[in-house]
Each structure stands twice: as structure tokens, then as C-alpha cells.
Amino acid sequence: xxxxxxxxxxxxxxxxxxxxxxxxxxxxxxxxxxxxxxxxxxxxxxxxxxxxxxxxxxxxxxxxxxxxxxxxxxxxxxxxxxxxxxxxxxxxxxxxxxxxxxxxxxxxxxxxxxxxxxxxxxxxxxxxxxxxxxxxxxxxxxxxxxxxxxxxxxxxxxxxxxxxxxxxxxxxxxxxxxxxxxxxxxxxxxxxxxxxxxxxxxxxxxxxxxxxxxxxxxxxxxxxxxxxxxxxxxxxxxxxxxxxxxxxxxxxxxxxxxxxxxxxxxxxxxxxxxxxxxxxxxxxxxxxxxxxxxxxxxxxxxxxxxxxxxxxxxxxxxxxxxxxxxxxxxxxxxxxxxxxxxxxxxxxxxxxxxxxxxxxxxxxxxxxxxxxxxxxxxxxxxxxxxxxxxxxxxxxxxxxxxxxxxxxxxxxxxxxxxxxxxxxxxxxxxxxxxxxxxxxxxxxxxxxxxxxxxxxxxxxxxxxxxxxxxxxxxxxxxxxxxxxxxxxxxxxxxxxxxxxxxxxxx
Amino acid sequence: xxxxxxxxxxxxxxxxxxxxxxxxxxxxxxxxxxxxxxxxxxxxxxxxxxxxxxxxxxxxxxxxxxxxxxxxxxxxxxxxxxxxxxxxxxxxxxxxxxxxxxxxxxxxxxxxxxxxxxxxxxxxxxxxxxxxxxxxxxxxxxxxxxxxxxxxxxxxxxxxxxxxxxxxxxxxxxxxxxxxxxxxxxxxxxxxxxxxxxxxxxxxxxxxxxxxxxxxxxxxxxxxxxxxxxxxxxxxxxxxxxxxxxxxxxxxxxxxxxxxxxxxxxxxxxxxxxxxxxxxxxxxxxxxxxxxxxxxxxxxxxxxxxxxxxxxxxxxxxxxxxxxxxxxxxxxxxxxxxxxxxxxxxxxxxxxxxxxxxxxxxxxxxxxxxxxxxxxxxxxxxxxxxxxxxxxxxxxxxxxxxxxxxxxxxxxxxxxxxxxxxxxxxxx
Numbered sequence: 062x063x064x065x066x067x068x069x070x071x072x073x074x075x076x077x078x079x080x081x082x083x084x085x086x087x088x089x090x091x092x093x094x095x096x097x098x099x100x101x102x103x104x105x106x107x108x109x110x111x112x113x114x115x116x117x118x119x120x121x122x123x124x125x126x127x128x129x130x131x132x133x134x135x136x137x138x139x140x141x142x143x144x145x146x147x148x149x150x151x152x153x154x155x156x157x158x159x160x161x162x163x164x165x166x167x168x169x170x171x172x173x174x175x176x177x178x179x180x181x182x183x184x185x186x187x188x189x190x191x192x193x194x195x196x197x198x199x200x201x202x203x204x205x206x207x208x209x210x211x212x213x214x215x216x217x218x219x220x221x222x223x224x225x226x227x228x229x230x231x232x233x234x235x236x237x238x239x240x241x242x243x244x245x246x247x248x249x250x251x252x253x254x255x256x257x258x259x260x261x262x263x264x265x266x267x268x269x270x271x272x273x274x275x276x277x278x279x280x281x282x283x284x285x286x287x288x289x290x291x292x293x294x295x296x297x298x299x300x301x302x303x304x305x306x307x308x309x310x311x312x313x314x315x316x317x318x319x320x321x322x323x324x325x326x327x328x329x330x331x332x333x334x335x336x337x338x339x340x341x342x343x344x345x346x347x348x349x350x351x352x353x354x355x356x357x358x359x360x361x362x363x364x365x366x367x368x369x370x371x372x373x374x375x376x377x378x379x380x381x382x383x384x385x386x387x388x389x390x391x392x393x394x395x396x397x398x399x400x401x402x403x404x405x406x407x408x409x410x411x412x413x414x415x416x417x418x419x420x421x422x423x424x425x426x427x428x429x430x431x432x433x434x435x436x437x438x439x440x441x442x443x444x445x446x447x448x449x450x451x452x453x454x455x456x457x458x459x460x461x462x463x464x465x466x467x468x469x470x471x472x473x474x475x476x477x478x479x480x481x482x483x484x485x486x487x488x489x490x491x492x493x494x495x496x497x498x499x500x501x502x503x504x505x506x507x508x509x510x511x512x513x514x515x516x517x518x519x520x521x522x523x524x525x526x527x528x529x530x531x532x533x534x535x536x537x538x539x540x541x542x543x544x545x546x547x548x549x550x551x552x553x554x555x556x557x558x559x560x561x562x563x564x565x566x567x
Numbered sequence: 568x569x570x571x572x573x574x575x576x577x578x579x580x581x582x583x584x585x586x587x588x589x590x591x592x593x594x595x596x597x598x599x600x601x602x603x604x605x606x607x608x609x610x611x612x613x614x615x616x617x618x619x620x621x622x623x624x625x626x627x628x629x630x631x632x633x634x635x636x637x638x639x640x641x642x643x644x645x646x647x648x649x650x651x652x653x654x655x656x657x658x659x660x661x662x663x664x665x666x667x668x669x670x671x672x673x674x675x676x677x678x679x680x681x682x683x684x685x686x687x688x689x690x691x692x693x694x695x696x697x698x699x700x701x702x703x704x705x706x707x708x709x710x711x712x713x714x715x716x717x718x719x720x721x722x723x724x725x726x727x728x729x730x731x732x733x734x735x736x737x738x739x740x741x742x743x744x745x746x747x748x749x750x751x752x753x754x755x756x757x758x759x760x761x762x763x764x765x766x767x768x769x770x771x772x773x774x775x776x777x778x779x780x781x782x783x784x785x786x787x788x789x790x791x792x793x794x795x796x797x798x799x800x801x802x803x804x805x806x807x808x809x810x811x812x813x814x815x816x817x818x819x820x821x822x823x824x825x826x827x828x829x830x831x832x833x834x835x836x837x838x839x840x841x842x843x844x845x846x847x848x849x850x851x852x853x854x855x856x857x858x859x860x861x862x863x864x865x866x867x868x869x870x871x872x873x874x875x876x877x878x879x880x881x882x883x884x885x886x887x888x889x890x891x892x893x894x895x896x897x898x899x900x901x902x903x904x905x906x907x908x909x910x911x912x913x914x915x916x917x918x919x920x921x922x923x924x925x926x927x928x929x930x931x932x933x934x935x936x937x938x939x940x941x942x943x944x945x946x947x948x949x950x951x952x953x954x955x956x957x958x959x960x961x962x963x964x965x966x967x968x969x970x971x972x973x974x975x976x977x978x979x980x981x982x983x984x985x986x987x988x989x990x991x992x993x994x995x
Contacts, residue, residue, distance in 0.1 A: 112874070112995070133876025148871035150864050151987070161864050162875030170856040213875075328589040368589075536584055 062123055062139055062220035063087055064109075064252055069118035071101075071108055078104040080276045081118065086221065086252045091243060093263045094256045095282075096273035097295055097492045098463070102256045103145070105273075106223050110142050111135040122221070133162070141214025145226040147206050149213075151199035156181050158198055159213050184212045188245055203350070204235035211242065222246060223254045228262055232350050233520065233552030240266050258295070259521075260288045296493045304500045307508070309528045312341030315512040316362075316481055321371035323357045323536075331357045333536035334371070339481075339512040344503065346515040346527035346544075349555055354536035355516045356398060359485045362514070363395050364388045375481055389418055392480030396470055396487050398516070400463075404470040407459030411451060412440035414458045415473050439476075447472040448498065464495030471502055482506050485516040500525060520548060520555075588663040595660055597974070598653035598674055605649055605681060609642040612958065616689035624695045626834075628824040638688035645681035649674060679948075686957040697951050698831040698944075703905060705943025706842055707732055707914070710897020711921025712928060712935040713849050714760075714890035719930055720853065721886040722866040724990040726782025727767050728894050729918025730789035731760040735898025737793040740909035741801070743811035749903050752811055753838070753896060760895015761888050763789060768887040772880050775992045786918070794911045801909060813907045814838060838896075838904045845893065850932040862886055866986035869993040879993045894918070923972045929983045938975065945971040 064086040071079040078101045086092040096102050107113045109120060111129035120127045122138055129135045132142075149158050156177040165173040165180075181194035190208045198206055207227060214222055224243070228236045243266055247253055257263060263270060263284070270282040272294045282291055293299050316339040323332035332354040339345045347355050360366045362373055364385040373380045380388055389395070397403035405414050416425045416436060425432055425439075440454035447468045451461055458466060467487070474482065484503060488496045503526060507513050517523050523530055527544040532554040539554045618641070620634040652674045656666045683692055711728040718725035725731075735756035743752025763785055770776040801809040814836040823833040853859040861882060864872040869879045902909050920942050928935025945968040953961055 110874070131876060131878075132874045136876060142874070144874065148868070148874045150867045150871055152867055153860075153864070157860060161860060161872070162877055164857045164860060166857050170852075170858060172855055172857060172860060324587055324589065326589070328586050329584040330587055331584060333585055 062252055063121075064140075064221045064254075065121040065124070066105075066109065067119050067121065069105065069108055069115050069120070071104055071113055071115050077276050079108065079115070082273070082276075082278055084271060084278070086254055088220070088252045089247055089250050090268045091247050091253045091255055091266050093267035093270045094254055094273060095258065095260075095263055095270055095291065095295060097258055098490050099492070100273045100295075101276040102273055103225060104276075106142065106225055106254070106256060109135065109223065110140060136162075136217050136219070139218060139220040140223070141217060141219025141221065142223045143207065143210045143214060143225065143227055145229060147210050149198045149206060149209060152197065154195050154197055155192055155201075155209050155212075156194040158209060159194075159216050163217060180216055181212060184215050188215075188242060203230045203352075204232070204238070207231070207235075207239070208242075211246075219251070221252045221254070223256070225256045226258075227255075228257065228259060230351060232555045233548065234556050236262065260291050263291065264288075292493060304497065304504060304525055306504050306526075309344070309507065310342045310510070312343075312510060314338040315341045315376055316514065317372075317374050319372045319374075321358075321361070321373060322369065323354070323361050323366050324368040324370070325357070326368075331536050332361065335533075335536075335538045337531050337538060337541055339514060341512050342507055342510045343528045344507050344513040344515055344526050345529050345531060345541075346517060346523040347531050347533055348517065348520065348523040348527075348551060349533035351518050353533045355518075355533055356485070357536075358533070359395075359398070359483055359514075359516055362388075362483055363393065386421070392478055394474035394477060394479045394482040396467075396474055396482075396484040398485035398489070400466050400470050405458045405466055407457065409458055410455045411444065411449065411458060411461075411469055412436050412454040414469050415440050415443055415476075417473065419477075443472040443476060447502075464491045464498075467491060467495065467499060471499060475502065475506060479506065479511045482511050482513045483516075484513065486518065487515065488517075488519070488522060496522075520551060523551070524548065588665075590660055590663060592657075592660055594666045594671060595653060595657035598649070598656050598671070601674070601678055602646065602649040602653040605642075605646045605678065609639075609646050609681075609685060613639055613642070614685060614688035614958070615639050618684045618687050618689070619691040620683075621691055621693045621695070623826050624830045626818075626824060627826045627829060629826050631826055633691075636684060638684055641684045642681050645677050645684070648677055649681070652677070686952050686959065687955055690955045692951070692955070695827055695830050697947060698827070699834075700947035700951065701940065701944040702831055702835065702839065703943070704946045705939045706839055706900045706904065707897040707917045708921045708924055708939035708942055709842055709846065709936050710900070711894050711918050712924040712939045713845060713932055714894035714897070715922055715925035716853075716928070716930055716932050716935050717849065717862070717893070718887050718890040719925060719989050720866045720986055721862045721883050722869060722986060722988045722991065722993070723768070723771055723883055723887050724778045724782065725764075725767065725887065725890055725894075726779055726922065727763055727785040727789075727891075727918075728921050729914055729916065730782075730786040731763045731891050731894035732898035732901070732914045732918050732921075733786075733789050733793055733912070734759040734763050735895030736901040736913055737796070737898075737909050738895075739899035740811050740902040741808050743903055744808050747812060749812050749814050752903050753899050756895045756899035757892040758895070760891040760893070760898060762891070763895070764888045764891025767891070768884045771992065772883050772887070775994065778990055778992075790912055793909075797909060797911050805908075809908050811902055811908065814903055836900075836904045838900045841896075845896075846932060846936050849893075853932060863986070865993075866988055869988050873993075873995070883993070894921075920968065920972055923976050926983070926985075927972075927975045930985060941975065942968055942972060 066082060066084040068081045068083060069079050070081055082105055094102050104113065108115045111132045111134050127138055156174060159181050160177040165176040167173050178194040181192065185192045190212065192205060192208055192212065198209060227239060231239060243253060243255065255266065267284045270284060272279050272282055274295060274297055279294060282294060318338065319336050320334055321332060321336065322330050322334050325331045337345065349355055357366060361369050362380065364383055369381065375391060401407065406417065419425050425436055437454060444454060449465050449468045449472065451465060458469060487503065488499050491499065503513060503515065515526050529541055529544055530546060530551065531541045532539045532551060534555065534557040539557060539559055616638050617635050618638045622631045622634065652670060656670055659666050711732055714728055714731065715725050738759035739752035739756035742755035743749050767781055767785055770781045771778040816834055816836055819833040823829045853862065861872065861877050865877065865879050865882055873879050898914065901913050906913065921939065924935050924938035924942060927938040949964040949967040952964055957964065
């Protein structure tokens with residue numbers, strides 16, 4: 062089925078998320094929609110899927126104008142979507158998820174589950190998916206859950222398939238498998254829209270590339286274009302994809318983690334008996350797919366996990382059992398993984414956010430009252446130093462873009478005298494320009510002799526920053542390898558395969 | 568830099584992590600507390616005499632003779648059993664094993680039996696009477712709980728069960744009195760419960776007002792409104808407006824003659840038989856039908872339901888209305904099934920106990936029914952012991968149902984998982 066979008070425009074208040082976007086996708090073709098976070102890709106797809114109503118423009122399938130009033134209409138017309146955040150009910154089985162919304166029934170509205178299982182098996186066999194229809198979705202690995210999403214779309218005879226940032230949650234191996242599935246679907250004559258901001262993937266599978274920036278189509282590109290060309294189209298200027306990083310000047314081991322475990326409320330070892338250390342002036346990056354214990358490890362270092370075993374010490378003194386306040390006072394800087402939840406108070410101004418962790422005494426608080434003059438000077442200086450783009454220090458943090466919010470967090474953490482910097486997902490959801498900035502700041506901290514722990518699910522980031530890489534899988538560390546380890550080996554480790562040979566770590 | 572932890576298999580579809588046992592001393596402490604209470608009770612306030620348990624009613628097919636047990640001795644034996652069970656639970660936790668659920672259940676039964684033996688020393692406990700009353704008192708609780716289960720499974724917390732019960736009781740009294748038709752009263756009760764639900768649904772779903780606040784306000788509103796109308800309109804015209812005909816008990820042949828179970832379950836009013844049917848229908852519909860699958864999906868993850876074309880807020884609206892109708896129907900039992908007329912605030916917190924039954928029953932219609940029965944039993948135990956003259960002051964006994972509720976919900980539920988989107992409005 063051929064899909065065509067003509068002049069689609071979607072506004073949210075004064076913000077134009079999609080500005081007269083045109084797009085044609087032919088059957089049997091993978092069309093890549095490339096753009097930065099916030100460029101309007103997902104909005105466009107939600108318009109296509111009937112979740113949003115466009116102010117202008119039209120959607121055509123096989124040259125017929127469509128009017129969707131909801132996702133039900135879009136699906137009936139043959140559009141299927143694999144969402145970035147899976148639209149699966151965790152406590153339902155695979156079969157129940159697949160039939161939800163178009164349930165086969167026997168008399169009296171009774172569910173016909175045998176028919177549902179059969180349908181799941183048919184589609185699963187056709188594409189070699191190997192999915193058990195009776196498994197509960199929450200028990201399945203992320204990669205398999207994604208296949209359930211695909212089966213869900215196919216079970217409704219989708220002819221146009223939209224993949225919205227499908228590789229964000231996958232290991233490199235799972236990504237490769239997904240690419241094969243997409244090619245298979247293409248062979249089967251489906252029209253495929255692949256939304257991403259990862260250049261490597263685009264060049265591997267795309268037949269055509271459309272680049273979107275700030276809600277507008279900025280042009281077409283061929284899959285043979287170089288990374289630099291694609292990136293500069295995406296960002297609108299030339300960008301540096303690799304950062305300058307000198308050789309590490311290593312000091313003594315500063316952060317030492319020994320036989321350390323974190324136990325969750327139901328007794329699972331979410332971090333399972335790990336040991337590593339970080340030397341002064343070194344960046345150790347923890348790689349791994351989301352949800353393999355990285356979050357809990359970082360929270361434990363900062364004192365946010367109640368049940369732990371083993372020891373973490375910084376410069377010889379143990380951090381276990383200390384309160385968050387005491388740990389911060391020891392000189393630990395913390396860039397949390399979700400800046401909107403843990404990093405900032407959205408309703409506070411930039412200035413207030415810059416001293417969130419310094420309200421317990423001088424210089425910013427004297428006799429219980431805030432020193433507003435000092436705060437203003439300090440904030441103005443940081444605004445300039447960290448290139449935070451805002452009207453002023455009185456702007457609410459919630460009104461800033463993601464990149465500028467992250468700069469506020471970094472400015473706060475780096476303006477103290479640090480003995481350790483912990484940065485979790487420091488560039489998640491940031492545009493390429495901000496990524497450059499954040500990375501160079503982290504490297505600066507390292508060069509100043511601070512030990513740095515970076516946690517990232519993006520292999521690109523890990524490779525760009527790390528002096529050494531520790532790979533986490535199911536709470537354990539699979540191995541610790543040098544920063545220049547090839548990607549395919551890291552990928553295997555992220556899937557839990559221990560390194561063969563060369564048993565000694567760097 | 569040492570690397571450790573050999574994680575091997577990647578093939579399995581399960582992603583369970585390695586587990587360690589979290590020691591929870593909650594159960595042994597609770598059991599130990601009750602064992603201690605028993606020992607003190609039987610030791611310090613020991614009562615001599617013989618306790619008589621009546622097991623059959625005169626209508627039963629097979630007559631089982633009454634049981635006589637020596638109060639003092641029985642209590643002591645049972646107290647020792649309880650201490651042993653508590654010690655066993657403590658030992659299980661100490662060696663990092665789980666305390667099995669059967670242990671708690673056995674302990675509870677032993678405790679109740681010992682307590683009965685003690686409280687009724689020198690008197691007679693009519694077991695069938697105790698249970699018949701328990702079923703009677705749990706009818707509104709069960710209807711309320713079923714209403715709560717449907718509403719919460721669809722993602723709306725129905726705090727207004729109390730108000731719906733009261734509205735049902737009030738309306739059914741008037742309509743049945745005026746028409747002289749108890750069935751008309753039943754239908755009116757459903758409509759009344761539904762009207763209360765409409766207000767909850769409209770504010771909670773359409774206008775996104777906090778569900779808890781709307782629910783609480785509705786309870787106060789219905790209580791005030793029915794109380795006012797009762798004293799100004801119903802009381803002066805009692806013969807015309809508050810004199811509803813009651814449903815008679817219907818004895819089901821054969822089933823009604825089974826010892827113990829027969830008179831308890833199969834010699835009841837039509838409302839109770841409709842309750843059995845409702846429980847079965849709700850349990851079946853929720854887990855085996857299209858409606859149930861969609862309802863549960865909306866309570867778990869409304870966005871996902873929306874993306875497959877299910878109308879989230881419309882479905883929620885009608886499910887909450889259905890819940891209101893069921894609760895209203897349960898309210899009619901107060902006036903048409905048991906008391907025979909409406910009095911001010913006659914539901915007396917049954918709606919809140921029903922809400923506790925929903926949670927204790929883990930959002931499952933059958934389990935919530937069982938929880939309702941337990942709370943009904945506790946309520947009736949209190950009144951039966953009052954009648955036979957128990958040595959415990961009556962004020963203490965009045966607390967019993969609520970104490971049981973608190974212990975059940977706080978102590979035994981543990982880590983149960985409510986529907987993920989329970990109580991959260993859905994905004995696109």
C-alpha cells in the first residue's frame with residue numbers, strides 16, 4: 062500500500078510541531094525519517110496514526126484521502142505502529158495483547174483464546190519470531206516484547222508499518238535481528254517508515270531518507286551519504302562527531318566497589334556481587350541495556366538504596382550507611398538519569414535549581430535566609446560559563462529545552478569541589494550540539510583529576526567517553542575492558558556473553 | 568580489576584534475577600502477639616464449664632448431635648497449639664524460608680475456635696445461626712466489593728460505594744413502600760446507585776477532579792440528603808413512604824437441607840440468590856469476555872488500550888455506572904432484605920468495609936467475596952457473643968469487625984499489586 066502525506070501541519074499552541082510536511086512511502090520500501098529529538102517525527106507519526114488531529118494537510122493511502130478520528134480508523138485502513146514505549150499490557154499474555162481491540166469471540170462475547178493463540182503462532186512462524194502466545198509480556202525480554210508489538214500490527218493486516226525509535230531499547234544484537242525483520246517485511250511488500258536519530262542504522266536498511274529539522278522537511282538524502290553529511294543536515298550546521306580526548310593521567314584508585322549487591326523489596330539481587338574501581342583522572346563507563354542494574358548501582362553510590370551488601374568506598378572512607386547529605390558533602394557530584402524527576406524542580410527558577418544541594422549553610426544561606434545577591438551573581442556567572450540559553454536566571458527550569466536543563470544540572474554539580482562525578486545517561490534526549498558540550502565538560506572534569514563514572518545505554522557515548530568500560534548484565538558485571546574495545550565485542554557482552562580468552566581485565 | 572559473576576544462559580525467555588530471601592518478621596510477630604493474648608486471656612481470665620456447639624438446625628436431613636467441650640482444657644490445648652504455630656513461623660523466618668499461607672489460615676481458625684470456646688463457657692453457640700447471620704451481613708459488603716472491583720479494574724477508585732449503598736437503601740424503601748412492590752424497589756435502588764456513580768464518573772473522568780475527593784464528598788452528600796429527607800419527609804409519613812414489603816426467605820429443596828451449608832446458603836431471600844449469580848457473572852465476564860479484557864487493559868495501561876482503538880473514557884464511564892448500579896442493588900438489601908425500613912445512615916460504614924474487601928481480595932471478584940464474608944462473620948460474631956453474654960465488654964466487641972479489617976488489609980495482604988492505572992485519570 063502506498064502512503065502519502067501532503068502538507069501535514071500540527072500546532073500545539075504557538076509551537077508548530079509539523080510544518081507542511083510531505084512524504085511518500087511506496088510498498089516494499091524502507092523509508093527512513095531522520096531527525097533529532099524534538100524535530101517532530103513522533104508528532105507526525107501520531108497524526109498518521111490518528112492520535113492527533115492535524116490542523117492542515119491530508120493523508121492518502123493508495124491515492125485515497127483518509128479521515129482518521131482515532132487509532133481504530135488508522136488500523137482499519139492498514140496502518141500499524143511499533144511504538145517507542147511498547148503499547149503492551151504487562152500483566153496480559155502475548156495472545157491477549159495481540160487480540161486486544163479486535164477480539165475473536167464465541168457466543169456471549171466470550172473470548173476465543175485458542176483462535177488467538179493460533180493466529181500468534183501463524184504470524185510468529187511466518188517470520189521466524191519464536192514467541193510463546195501464553196507467556197506473560199512482563200516476563201519477556203525487551204527484544205521479544207518488540208516482536209509482540211510487530212505481531213500485533215501484522216495480526217490486523219497492516220500494510221504500512223511505522224517503527225518509532227525501535228532500537229533505543231535493544232542490544233546491538235537485537236538491533237541486527239530487528240534490521241533483518243524489517244528487511245523481511247519489506248520483501249513481503251509492506252511499506253515501512255523507520256524513525257530514528259541513529260545514523261549507522263539508517264545507512265544499513267534505508268532505501269530512502271527524509272531528514273526533518275524543527276518540524277520541517279529539510280531534504281532527502283541517499284543511504285550512501287556519509288555520517289557527517291547526514292548529521293549536518295539533521296542539526297543544520299557542521300558537527301564534530303568525535304570529541305577530543307587526550308590520554309588519561311591516572312592517579313590512585315579513588316572509588317572502590319567491593320562485592321557489592323543491591324537487594325530490591327522482593328528480594329531480587331538487582332545488583333549482584335560486583336567489584337570495580339575508578340582511579341583519579343579516569344572515566345569508567347558502565348555499558349548495558351536499560352534495566353540491568355545500572356540505575357540501582359548509581360542510586361546506591363549516592364545513598365538512595367536502602368538494602369545493600371558489600372562495600373563502596375571513596376578515597377579510603379566507606380560510603381555505606383551514610384546519608385545522601387553526607388555523601389554529597391564528601392564531594393560526590395551526581396547527574397541523575399532522569400533530570401525531570403530527580404535533577405530539577407521544574408517550578409523553580411534556574412538560580413534556585415543551581416543551589417538545590419547547597420541550602421544547608423554558607424555561602425548561599427546565612428542565618429536561615431537566602432543570600433539573593435550572591436545567588437544572582439553566581440547564577441549569572443554559571444549561565445555564561447555553561448552557555449545556558451535562557452532569558453535570565455529567573456526563568457523556570459521547566460520552560461527550558463532538554464539540553465539547557467541538562468546544562469543547569471551539570472553547572473550545579475560541577476561548580477562544587479568534586480571528588481567523584483557520577484553521570485547517569487548524561488545526554489539522553491539531547492540534541493547533537495548539547496551532546497558535544499556535555500561530553501567535553503565530562504572530559505574536562507576527568508582531566509582535572511576527578512574520577513568519573515558514566516552510565517549510558519548508548520554505545521556511541523560509552524565509546525566516546527570511556528577510558529575503561531564495564532558491561533553490566535542482569536545485575537552483574539560481565540567484564541571490564543579497555544575503552545577501545547570493538548563494538549561487536551561490547552555488543553556480545555551486553556547480551557551477557559562473557560569475554561572469550563584474554564581473561565585479564567585492563 | 569576483578570570481574571566476577573558468571574551469568575551464563577541468554578537463551579531462556581524468562582528474565583528473572585537471582586533472588587535472596589528478604590526476612591519479614593511480620594507474620595511471626597503477629598501470630599506471636601495473638602498467641603500471647605490467648606495465653607493471657609485463658610490464664611488470667613480462665614473460665615470453667617462446658618461449651619456447647621450446635622451444628623445442625625431442626626430442618627436438616629441429617630441431624631448431627633451437639634458438641635460439648637470442656638472450656639478450660641480446650642482453651643489451653645488450643646493456646647499451646649497457637650504458641651507452637653507462632654514458634655514454627657518464627658523458626659521458618661530465622662532459617663530464611665517462607666511462612667506458608669496455610670499456617671496463617673490454620674492459626675486464624677484455631678484462634679477463632681478457642682476464643683468462641685472461652686467466650687461461651689457454660690453457654691451454647693449456634694454455629695448455623697452464626698453463619699446465617701454472617702452471610703446476611705456480608706450481602707451489602709459483597710455487592711459493594713463487586714462494584715469496587717469493576718470500578719478499580721477499569722481504573723477509577725470508587726470511594727463512593729458507601730453513598731451508593733445508602734442511596735440504594737433509601738430509594739428502594741420509598742419506591743417499594745409506594746408501589747407495594749419489592750421488585751420495583753430493587754430496580755429503583757439500581758437507578759439510585761447509578762445516579763450517584765454518574766456524578767463520580769462525570770467529575771473524575773470528564774473534569775479530572777481527584778477521584779478520592781469526589782467520592783468522599785458524594786458520601787457526605789448522600790448521607791446528608793437522605794438523613795434530611797428521612798427526618799422531614801419519611802418519618803412523618805411512615806406508613807406511606809417507609810413501610811416497604813420485605814422479601815421472604817426462599818428455601819431451595821434438597822440443597823436447603825444439607826447440614827450446616829444448607830440453611831446458611833440456600834434458605835435466603837431472592838437478593839442473596841441474585842448475589843450468587845452476580846458474583847459468577849462478574850468473575851466470568853472480567854476474565855473470559857471481550858468486555859473484561861478491555862476493562863482490565865484500561866485499568867492497567869490506558870494508552871495501550873487507546874492505541875488499539877478502545878475508547879478509554881467512554882468505557883470507564885459505563886463501567887463506573889455499572890459499578891454504581893451493583894452497589895445500589897446491594898443497598899436495597901438493608902431495607903428490603905433485612906431491616907424492613909430505612910433509618911438514618913443505616914449503612915454504617917459498610918461501603919468502606921467493602922472497599923477494604925476489594926483490596927484484601929486483591930481486585931479479584933471471588934477473593935473479594937470471600938473477604939466480604941470474613942468481615943460479615945466478624946460483625947455477626949460480635950452480635951452473637953453480645954446475645955449469649957460474653958465476658959468481653961460490648962464496646963470492645965463493637966470494634967471487632969474493624970480490627971479484623973485493619974489486620975486483614977495491613978497484615979495479610981502484603982505486596983499485592985493493584986491495577987497499574989488505578990485512580991489515574993486518562994488524558995491524551
